[in-house]
């Protein structure tokens with residue numbers, strides 16, 4: 001990661017930490033990123049990762065990576081591995097601080113026995129449906145379970161037998177004994193253990209009972225000496241329970257939970273459940289489909305860690321939920337790639353251009369800069385000949401007012417090459433233009449005239465003799481509406497999938513060097529956008545993903561509607 005540490009922007013979380021350091025409450029800051037390994041990470045997680053690891057970095061503290069793996073039914077080592085890969089790719093390092101909530105299962109169990117002995121937990125025989133009924137609602141208080149007053153001895157005996165696997169799934173649970181009349185539903189005797197006879201991806205068949213998230217999370221934080229436990233706003237109502245468990249138990253410390261607003265991004269969904277559904281039902285091509293808001297998808301699309309970290313910095317942290325425009329992400333990646341990506345020429349929809357006064361059979365080499373933003377990137381040689389291709393949309397037979405590109409009788413600059421004037425057209429039987437016959441000005445080599453004559457248009461091109469065929473994959477938003485939280489009644493988010501989110505173009509042509517690069521290399525195709533050589537790229541089949549266009553074409557398009 002780059003070494004310069006930007007002066008951090010103040011926010012309410014930093015203010016809390018500063019106070020805690022000033023008052024001496026803490027001397028070392030310890031945060032954590034606690035994903036559940038039940039799916040791939042998405043850009044919302046990236047916000048949380050950059051926040052937690054970023055705080056640790058700027059306060060010279062530590063950030064733990066902890067897998068919150070308490071639900072064996074949905075979790076898998078594939079997810080554990082992808083999460084570690086994604087956090088590393090984003091540029092963060094947890095060092096020795098890799099933890100699993102499942103490593104605390106024994107300790108969590110012992111703490112549960114303490115709660116039972118202290119009369120603060122009981123074994124309940126209500127089934128799921130009954131639990132729900134007894135729980136009450138926001139306006140109706142809950143009712144005590146008929147099993148609430150079991151003796152400590154009976155509770156201990158039943159809980160141990162739950163652990164030993166004597167009872168079927170769902171037949172019993174261990175519940176905290178708090179207050180069924182609490183206005184906060186989370187405090188109404190929440191379940192802390194359930195029976196699940198399912199193997200766990202790390203503990204195998206050792207356990208027949210598994211602790212609930214709310215119980216596990218706060219204790220894990222305390223066992224690891226976390227100072228500030230930062231989570232998203234929906235956990236605000238769970239904070240009293242977080243504090244309750246820690247107050248009842250002989251834990252080594254009492255971390256402070258702080259909530260911030262989760263990231264919502266326009267034109268996409270960010271729930272792991274929905275993302276899993278998109279993958280499982282093949283609406284997209286896997287977790288790393290470049291249209292997915294997953295880190296893996298964004299990486300494959302060609303977003304860079306620097307762009308994502310910059311994005312996370314710019315959105316900052318707040319207490320109120322809001323929607324961030326996807327364009328901000330595009331802006332950040334353009335800023336980054338503008339500095340780094342080598343420039344190349346490619347033509348998406350080629351039309352033939354023949355220079356009638358250029359010698360047949362001659363091929364010359366011209367200099368072209370690799371990146372005008374970075375002189376150290378040097379130059380490359382590109383070939384020029386009588387036979388070229390240009391972009392079909394850079395020609396207009398009957399030009400509209402203000403058209404500066406090629407048209408019959410007009411002169412334009414071919415980037416890095418010469419001035420050309422269109423003199424004639426060839427058409428097929430249906431009247432489509434098939435070839436533009438031009439003349440060139442030999443004195444304009446490099447793209448600058450000798451007599452000071454100016455042209456208004458500069459267009460890109462490729463040399464027919466050396467061009468290579470490319471497959472370009474042009475991506476657009478996965479959904480057609482910005483706010484998927486706001487869909488018509490009776491409709492599903494799937495009804496808003498964008499049928500044009502992927503357009504595969506197999507007729508593109510590019511400079512010959514594009515058949516000689518490595519998967520994962522970024523380019524700017526002049527005037528077209530930023531592209532990445534896909535992981536499926538090979539010299540025989542050069543496949544490029546468009547990361548983003550050069551400008552905000554999406555917004556432009558919407559403004560026109």
Ligand code: ATP
Nearest residue numbers: 034035036044045047048231232262263270271272
């Ligand atoms: P989902 O609700 O999509 O299943 P989750 O929040 O349950 O996701 P976790 O694996 O529990 O997923 O998340 C790990 C951490 O990332 C949590 O601390 C969570 O608060 C944070 N996080 C998840 N989604 C977002 C988001 N959209 N913006 C910011 N932080 C997020």
Ligand code: MG
Nearest residue numbers: 035036068213
């Ligand atoms: Mg969660």
